[in-house]
Each structure stands twice: as C-alpha cells, then as structure tokens.
Amino acid sequence: MPKILTVDLGTREYPIYIGSGLLTKSEFYRDHIAGSQVMIVTNDTVGPLYLDAVKAALAGYQVREVVLPDGEVYKTLEVWSRIFDALLTERFARDATIIALGGGVVGDMAGFAAACYQRGIAFIQVPTTLLAQVDSSVGGKTGVNHPAGKNMIGAFHQPRAVIADTQTLETLPQRELSAGLAEVLKYGFIRDVAFLDWLESHMAELLGRDAAALAHAIGRSCEIKAQIVAEDEFESGQRALLNLGHTFGHAIETGAGYGNWLHGEAVGAGICLAADLSRRIGWLPEADVERTRHLIACAGIPTERPADLNADQLLEFMAVDKKVIGGQLRLVLMRRLGEALVTNEFDHNLLRETLS
C-alpha cells in the first residue's frame, strides 16, 4: 500500500501517493482524470523508460504523448509551445488531462501548459526524480525560464494528484539523486532539525538508494512542503521559506547557463551561502555553518559557488528574484538550524562578503 498524504487546499485539495511501482497501476490515475483524453508530457530520457508502462495503465482512454528534449536548457517558452501544438493537433478539449511524466523540468512545463491550455485544464504529476518527488511536483508552482531569470514566466496551478513512484529512482543518475537530496535537506534546515539529524545518520542509505530510507525522506519532505503550501498557497508569506538557498541558487543557475548546474546542486551551494550570511549576521554559530557544509558535501553536492562567477554578477542575477519587493532584495536565511526566516534586514556589505 502506498503512503497517502493530502495537500489541504480547500476545493483544490489533492493527494500525494508515495510508494514503489505505483506508475503502472491504473487506480492511482482514474479518479483524477477529468474526461477521456489524456496527453502525457515527458522527455526523451524518461519516455523510453516509463512511457509504455504508463500508457498500459491508461487503457481505455484516448492517450497521446509529447516527448520534449531533456534538460533545463529546454525549459523555454518555445519548447513549451510544442505541448499546445500536440494538444491542438489532437483536438483535445477543455476536459482533457495532462500527465507530467518526468523530473522537475517536465513537471513545470506540463503544469504550466495545463494552466494555460484553454485557460486551464486538469493535470497529474508523475515525478520520476527525487527532486521532483520532494519538491517541484508539490505545491502548484509551474513555469518556464527566461534568459534573464529562472521561472520568471509561470502560474500557480495545482495538480489533481501526485503519483510518486519510488521505483523510478533506481534508474536515476547518481548526480541527480544528490541534487534531489539538497532539497530534502532543505526541509530539515527550514523547519525540522530532528529530520536533519535523521538525514545525517541515514545519508549512506539514501545515497545507496535504500528503498525504506528514500520513502521516509520523501514522505517527510512532502509533509513539510504540503503543510507550508496549505498555509500560504500563493506565497504571500511563509511559503517563501521553501526558497532557502534558491535566490543564491537561481543566480548560480542563470549565471552558469541553464543546465550546467543542476537545480538541486545550485540550491545546495545556495544553502551554504545562506548559512554563511546567517553567521555573518550573528545568527548561526560557526559550528552550524560547518555542519551545513558537511551535510551538503556528504550528499554529494557542491558547497561553493562557481569560481567563474564573481559577486557582482551574482548580485545582478539576484536583483530579478521574485522575492524583491519595493526594490528591496529579500532572502531566506537561518535563525538557527531548523528555523528559517525571510528578511530584507541584512547589511549588504555582509552579503557581498558572503559572495566574494
């Protein structure tokens, strides 16, 4: 039996199913498909692995697929528009359902297409990477990148269900597993120091893809995210905590060129930068910054920004961050391990020192 979590969003409430072998089981899809037409959006890495199995589970529906090129560099308006070409070629109606089969990029693009096709249709997330299972498939943030900034064009659009099949992690490259662990660690850093302790003591099992350890890590991550999203669906407040490491991380990703750093890698390095700035402000003791770096490093993630990006370049990319309000950059920092906060009250000289 899968673990079932509920994201409590009133009329937009939906379940997250977590377990092994779920994506081949029709019962996890059927209740959440709106009409009879299903468009599976996937990429050319994940499609060959799982597309046939998902289609077999959807016997009886009019199922079509659109296979996008794999990679963050393709998360553009132009590639996104191919989903509409496919939907319209197939004459798909407003009661059609989109299934996102893949990692965060596929989920973000498919979800954003579902948000905009005929002004909004149903969609289901079937995340196949650790990062997507713990982060990008939950919470309804969808979108594409602009050359000047990551996720700058998008929408809030909640899925009807998330089907997180932990068996898909068996085929995940090690580098992507590590990148996903950065987001898992993030949940500990922002809200649950006990989970951080657990992760510290189970890092070897996680890296070794122990099924039980992964299932626990995914479940707890989704629980924390679901709770925060339920409190603040449209990010007018607390939800911004989920962006720990992300303002730094997005600047790294944009500056390094999309796809050169994986999102999770950039977030991991970003968490280390956030910890460093939190220390300079006087909140985190040096030992906790060291522990942060150690945890990130043990997960196999870089702890430093790219050497070829200087502080000025990073500050420039950070200036277009979505958390900027009234011209003021706001950052998610750590008051202590397990307690993050959003603030614009920091000395910009300290920020520059952190980036230098």
Add this chain to the structure above:
Amino acid sequence: MPKILTVDLGTREYPIYIGSGLLTKSEFYRDHIAGSQVMIVTNDTVGPLYLDAVKAALAGYQVREVVLPDGEVYKTLEVWSRIFDALLTERFARDATIIALGGGVVGDMAGFAAACYQRGIAFIQVPTTLLAQVDSSVGGKTGVNHPAGKNMIGAFHQPRAVIADTQTLETLPQRELSAGLAEVLKYGFIRDVAFLDWLESHMAELLGRDAAALAHAIGRSCEIKAQIVAEDEFESGQRALLNLGHTFGHAIETGAGYGNWLHGEAVGAGICLAADLSRRIGWLPEADVERTRHLIACAGIPTERPADLNADQLLEFMAVDKKVIGGQLRLVLMRRLGEALVTNEFDHNLLRETLS
C-alpha cells in the same frame, strides 16, 4: 464624473470607470497601482495617440512601455514574449503593475503577461476601442491565439481596474466602431430585449458617435457582462452565454486568417448563424431572424459567413472550440430574442444546413 460599475468577485472585486477624458487623470490609476513600477503595454497605432497622456498621468512612478505591432495576427506567443523581455530588461519586480492601453488584442496579451510574469502581477485595463470597452477588458479572460484556434492559450486574471475613456472612440475607425457594436448588440440578444429595442432606435446616434448614446450603450453592456461574470467567474455555466456568436465567429476568424475579419465582425455574422440555427430548431420565428440580421446589418457588420469557407472547413475549426465537452460541441443559441442558452441538443444536420 465618471460612471462607476463594480464587478463583484469577492477579493478580486474591481471597478469599471466609464467617462470622457478619464485616461489623463491620475486619480483613476493611483489606487490600483501595486508598487512603484508601471509597464504600459500598447501598440503602434494607439501608442502615438495616447501614450504621452497616460505617462503624464503617472508622474512619480517608474514608467516604461512596450509597443507591440497592431493587429490580431500579432496576438501570438512570440509577440507576447516581448512583454517579458521588457519587464526583465527593466528588472521589474513582482509588485510591478502592467497597464494595457489599446484594444482587445493589447488587453488580452498584456493581461496574460500580467497573469504569468513571476506567476502573477497587477494590471489595469485602459481600453481604447468600443469592443474592448464593452467586452474584452471586463471579466478577466486573457490569452493569445494558436494557428489552430483563437484564444487557445491563456488564463483567467482579473484587472485591478478598468478605465474606459469614451473620448478615445473619437479616433476609432468606423469599421472598428461597427465591430464593437456587434458585441453591444450581443448583450441585448442574450439577456435584455429592452436594451435591444433601445439599440435599434439609437443605432444612428451610435454610428454617429453621439457621446451620450455611446456612454449608455457601454454602461449597459458592462453591467450585463459584470453581472454574468460575477455569477460564474471561471465559466463553469452561465458565463458561456457571453459567447453567443463566438463559436461560429472564432471559426470564421481562424478560417479567414487572423486579422482579415475583425473579431466583432465575425461575432456579428456568428450571431446571424446562431439565429438561423435557432430558427431551424423551432425556437426563433423567421421574423426574429430577420430582425437579427437587420440589426447586425444596420450596425455595419456582415451578416453572412465568408463565401470562400465551406461548411466542412467551418465545422473543423468549430471542433476545437473551448465549449466542447466529452467530444460534444455545445453552442450558444437563442430560445427567443433576449434569452440565450447553451446546448448540445441540436441536430447536426440542421447545423450543417445553417453553415451551407
């Protein structure tokens, strides 16, 4: 003093200001601008006429503009993306405000950009055509066209305010004035036969741009639309009535090539087709079909579909209509003049006869 209508949408409630000379007055903007940054989206026809006046009214804000090419043929994802280029070049933040200054195409594209920039920012509609003042600026439907279908990609995103300056109609080409009157007549056909009578007896004043007659027609049209939208914001039911003539009209627009028929012209011809089908079903007497054609013709709008599109071609374009549910085409037809209904219960042979 302007006439002020309220679109009653709970937390998304907003005012429509209708009057002469409003767009030069800062007081109609100030309460509805979110932060300090304002991006005016306009086109190369309307911009030269009104951009300076609007900018003068916005003294004190950081105002920038993006000028799009004029015409339905440019209502594409590609042209739409230029709005994001401008927003990001100027480092506009999530508390920026977009002002749409122009007709329906500008309003639809600017509103859709506001819906998606950083997952949603504020926007204000300043419609400068009759069609935009009575229809496209009210109700929160935004979007762009796809080669295979009109308005197929978009979002529901309500403006913070609509500023309908009737003085802008003085510079409107006669053809566009007529096209706008098609949408004005539509409100009479769907819900208010007394308004239809009034329009019939004031058509000469309206075509002669009598300010008082236009203000009354705009006010009553917005009232009816605001009422229907308030009852059904996301078009799960009654709101579809506003699409009288639109399923036929969109097929004509798409089939004729975007921009060759004005939207209002296609809707006018579409209303005549809807009346004809309503007669064939046995709802409208022949005399009312004649009256419908007469009203549309008097407003200066075509009453027939384009001669070079046959029934099969039109049916093909109608098959992707957003009102298709479960593979069934639904149409807005007339039970009687002043009472429209949405139905899939019509004999497709009768529809074919109407189109032939």
